[in-house]
Amino acid sequence: MPEMPEVQGLVDFLHQQLMPPDAAPAVIAEVEVLSFSVLKTAAVPLAELGAGPVSSVGRRGKFLVIGAGEAQLVIHLARAGWLRWSNALKPGPLRPGAGPIAVRVRFAAHDGSGAQPGFDLTEAGTRKSLAVHVVHQLEDVPGIARLGPEALDVPRRDFARMVAGYGGQIKGLLRDQTALAGIGNAYSDEVLHAARISPFAIAGKLDAAAVDQLFDAMHGILDAAVADAAGRPASQLKDSKRSSLRVHARAGEDCPVCDGTIREVSFADSSLQYCPGCQTGGKLLADRRTSRFLK
Known part of the structure; x- marks a missing residue:
């Protein structure tokens, strides 16, 4: 997408x-x-x-x-x-x-x-x-x-309040267009990996340090992606995006940060990718294909 x-x-x-x-x-x-x-x-x-x-x-x-x-x-x-x-x-x-x-x-x-x-x-x-x-x-x-503010336009303090007031999983907040406009499935995976935060983490329970890491990661990932897309013809933009992603759509590959393996969680009509070593303390997150979810 x-x-x-x-x-x-x-x-x-x-x-x-x-x-x-x-x-x-x-x-x-x-x-x-x-x-x-x-x-x-x-x-x-x-x-x-x-x-x-x-x-x-x-x-x-x-x-x-x-x-x-x-x-x-x-x-x-x-x-x-x-x-x-x-x-x-x-x-x-x-x-x-x-x-x-x-x-x-x-x-x-x-x-x-x-x-x-x-x-x-x-x-x-x-x-x-x-x-x-x-x-x-x-x-x-x-x-x-229905759109919320552009993701890169939200000040750090407002972002912290937004995260603190959100009761669901942090990946859901990043993808919620009524909260932050512009981020989808792929870049939410990339931002969470860069911030070293589990996609299943409850947003409102993140401490101040984690929220700061998340804010900085969001800007770093999106700013780099915008800069990479600038000046490219339309025919190159999709391939450029795919080659720059570090975890999204790379299940089974080596994590570029640690020596772990990138894992996947599947849902009815989408999936997410994450690194257990970087984001969940080594724990695997179960998906819809199993009968339970790991905490």
């Missing part, structure tokens, strides 16, 4: 393509929707996106936001969605059901060749969660209206 650093990388890349410093901003020529379940709004017509040039490319949490005309194109890539850029899309309409493309966004040709740049929104797998909204106000997107 793309998380804040990858979405910020997409923002940086699209800003270069759509709002270059030495040329006029791009204009959306067409939005072609092949999977109508992806489009979550109907009040604002798609045609409004072509009423003026692109005026902004930004992000809120894990939502990508492109402003054009009086409207905003809001994209949530969800679990398996991605943005695939092309400097010259093939002419002609797409055939529904011909592949993983759910939406195609074309921009007007600008270099005299007639070639139209643009991007496809794709989604792999059978579980479809990719969402596209066309709105006038960001708050008209329910997912954005």
Whole structure:
């Protein structure tokens, strides 16, 4: 799932393509929707996106936001969605059901060749969660209206109060978009490993030193990931993320910090990874495939 650093990388890349410093901003020529379940709004017509040039490319949490005309194109890539850029899309309409493309966004040709740049929104797998909204106000997107503050914008003191007041597991807090916007399953694993905290630790029971470690780890992991994504083309962002992860999706591999083995806890529709040596004092955390949970 793309998380804040990858979405910020997409923002940086699209800003270069759509709002270059030495040329006029791009204009959306067409939005072609092949999977109508992806489009979550109907009040604002798609045609409004072509009423003026692109005026902004930004992000809120894990939502990508492109402003054009009086409207905003809001994209949530969800679990398996991605943005695939092309400097010259093939002419002609797409055939529904011909592949993983759910939406195609074309921009007007600008270099005299007639070639139209643009991007496809794709989604792999059978579980479809990719969402596209066309709105006038960001708050008209329910997912954005519910978002908490950006994870990197929360002051240390407010973060400590947030952790102290949360009664569930600390991994749940890090992933809770209504509390902290932008962190998902992968980076919550990375942050907890860097902080040497069990994902099953109860947030409200962490002492002040552990909360400080967690705050510093969150900033260190996310700042490094954002810096790594900066300047990369969209086609490289997913592979760059995968190669930089130290524990997430690396069950069975050696921990890069200690001599332990990275372990996994599986849930109904997701999993987490952790290092017993670094995070749980050597204890293994049981998952749904067993009949008990270890303390």
